[in-house]
Amino acid sequence: MSGTILDRIVADRRARIDRLGHAQGETLPEAGPPVPVPFDRDPFVICEIKRRSPSRGAISAAADPVLQAAKYVSRGVQSISVLTEPEYFGGSLQDLIRVKQQYPQVAVLRKDFLLDVEDIEVSRQAGADAVLLIAAILAPQQLARMHARALELGMQALVELHSRDELEAVRALQPALVGVNSRDLRSFTMDALVPLRLRAYGDWQARWVFESGVFEEEHAALAAEYGFDGVLVGEAVMHRPQRITGIQQGLQRQPGDQVFWSRIAADTGEMPAAAAPEREASSRRPLIKICGLTWQEDVRLADQAGADLLGFVFADSPRRADPAMVARLGATRALKVGVVVTSPGQGKTVPDQVLQLLQDGHLDALQFSGDEAPDECYPQAFPYYKAVRLGSEDDLELIRRYRCPRVLIDARAPGGEYGGSGHRIPAELVAAAGRPLWLAGGLNPENVAAAVREFRPELVDVSSGLESHPGKKDPRKIRDFIQEVINETA
Numbered sequence: 001m002s003g004t005i006l007d008r009i010v011a012d013r014r015a016r017i018d019r020l021g022h023a024q025g026e027t028l029p030e031a032g033p034p035v036p037v038p039f040d041r042d043p044f045v046i047c048e049i050k051r052r053s054p055s056r057g058a059i060s061a062a063a064d065p066v067l068q069a070a071k072y073v074s075r076g077v078q079s080i081s082v083l084t085e086p087e088y089f090g091g092s093l094q095d096l097i098r099v100k101q102q103y104p105q106v107a108v109l110r111k112d113f114l115l116d117v118e119d120i121e122v123s124r125q126a127g128a129d130a131v132l133l134i135a136a137i138l139a140p141q142q143l144a145r146m147h148a149r150a151l152e153l154g155m156q157a158l159v160e161l162h163s164r165d166e167l168e169a170v171r172a173l174q175p176a177l178v179g180v181n182s183r184d185l186r187s188f189t190m191d192a193l194v195p196l197r198l199r200a201y202g203d204w205q206a207r208w209v210f211e212s213g214v215f216e217e218e219h220a221a222l223a224a225e226y227g228f229d230g231v232l233v234g235e236a237v238m239h240r241p242q243r244i245t246g247i248q249q250g251l252q253r254q255p256g257d258q259v260f261w262s263r264i265a266a267d268t269g270e271m272p273a274a275a276a277p278e279r280e281a282s283s284r285r286p287l288i289k290i291c292g293l294t295w296q297e298d299v300r301l302a303d304q305a306g307a308d309l310l311g312f313v314f315a316d317s318p319r320r321a322d323p324a325m326v327a328r329l330g331a332t333r334a335l336k337v338g339v340v341v342t343s344p345g346q347g348k349t350v351p352d353q354v355l356q357l358l359q360d361g362h363l364d365a366l367q368f369s370g371d372e373a374p375d376e377c378y379p380q381a382f383p384y385y386k387a388v389r390l391g392s393e394d395d396l397e398l399i400r401r402y403r404c405p406r407v408l409i410d411a412r413a414p415g416g417e418y419g420g421s422g423h424r425i426p427a428e429l430v431a432a433a434g435r436p437l438w439l440a441g442g443l444n445p446e447n448v449a450a451a452v453r454e455f456r457p458e459l460v461d462v463s464s465g466l467e468s469h470p471g472k473k474d475p476r477k478i479r480d481f482i483q484e485v486i487n488e489t490a
């Protein structure tokens with residue numbers, strides 16, 4: 001057997017079915033199940049009952065499923081996912097049966113590693129209104145059979161994907177309910193950009209659910225802004241059902257004209273399915289952000305030379321940008337980012353002019369480069385990402401605390417600058433910073449190739465290293481920097 005946890009869970013479940021049958025030795029209700037209720041009613045926040053998981057260990061080992069469901073229902077939740085896998089998740093079919101019997105008007109999803117048509121029938125008999133079908137563990141024809149049986153029985157089937165190949169495998173089926181898991185069930189790594197990346201390829205009529213990693217309002221806002229109709233939330237609400245209200249609010253955002261994270265998602269990570277074998281994702285050219293642009297001709301040059309992001313500093317700096325210049329730029333190929341430094345505990349202090357640029361589409365996102373706390377960014381601007389300065393191992397912990405899909409790491413310079421210092425981050429901290437890596441701090445045309453080789457960043461960010469003097473970029477350095485990055489990953 002190959003070694004991933006997903007392989008082990010599936011093999012153990014298959015062995016349990018062989019031993020005990022599809023009901024796994026559990027007693028099913030004698031009375032016929034009630035007519036299924038729709039699973040995807042709005043607000044489509046699916047709250048999960050999950051005692052433990054292989055990735056997180058014990059979440060709420062002793063939780064009573066009916067009491068937990070009560071906490072969800074009292075907050076307006078209409079769709080509940082019940083983990084019924086016993087060995088790795090501490091669940092059972094009885095959990096689902098009890099929840100459904102107590103709350104017949106709530107739609108209940110059976111979340112398990114379902115393998116056979118008989119699993120679908122047992123789920124219905126237990127009272128499930130919907131079932132989860134995981135594309136990663138089912139051959140396309142088997143998935144199609146199980147999907148068809150679920151629909152025949154009046155249930156809905158949430159088809160879960162995590163990769164482009166899986167999406168292409170279910171394309172012919174065009175399921176009406178698709179979940180994209182931001183967690184890779186094989187490695188447990190989470191990446192909020194995976195659902196955004198796959199969503200762009202899902203061009204059939206369906207309700208799309210963003211799964212895993214949803215903890216706060218801003219995670220649901222990200223899902224909603226980028227085309228998801230629902231979110232599936234587990235650990236966050238097991239611990240704190242009070243979060244449901246914020247998550248419901250976040251999901252109310254209408255998909256707008258934001259492109260920032262979907263462009264980043266498209267330009268990073270998994271290659272399009274057809275091209276994947278030719279090129280490893282790890283050898284993909286990192287995105288290039290050229291920051292501290294103050295002159296229009298520098299902006300044009302950086303844009304034409306191949307920068308992916310253009311940064312404009314709206315903070316104390318020799319590179320402070322003029323908002324009027326940014327407003328005059330018009331369309332650029334590269335995304336435009338406004339860099340701000342706001343004061344912690346002072347509320348909303350992003351300058352109005354900068355917010356206006358974001359609102360009017362002259363900027364695509366903000367970069368928070370100050371000492372903003374994790375909960376001080378989203379209320380000020382969206383989309384955004386955080387820049388975190390690393391000077392010691394203690395700072396590494398900071399990275400994990402922020403909720404945006406990516407965090408830029410920068411040097412904690414001796415002079416206390418918030419950015420543009422020209423200082424490098426100590427190599428051992430970069431190595432320990434986690435991946436995907438957005439790397440800033442002291443890069444220049446001479447050292448960027450080595451940095452790319454050593455650290456395989458997803459994005460490199462440069463400012464002072466391309467200047468002829470503070471605030472003015474040197475055209476040759478811009479071109480050389482970009483060429484060095486291209487050469488290193490060609």
Ligand SMILES: O=C(O)c1ccccc1NCC(=O)[C@H](O)[C@H](O)COP(=O)(O)O
Nearest residue numbers: 291317419420421422441442462463464
């Ligand atoms: O660039 C600045 O002057 C600046 C001032 C205040 C806050 C942030 C600033 N820059 C943020 C950036 O993203 C820079 O590109 C980053 O710090 C790297 O700068 P450098 O070390 O000069 O390449």
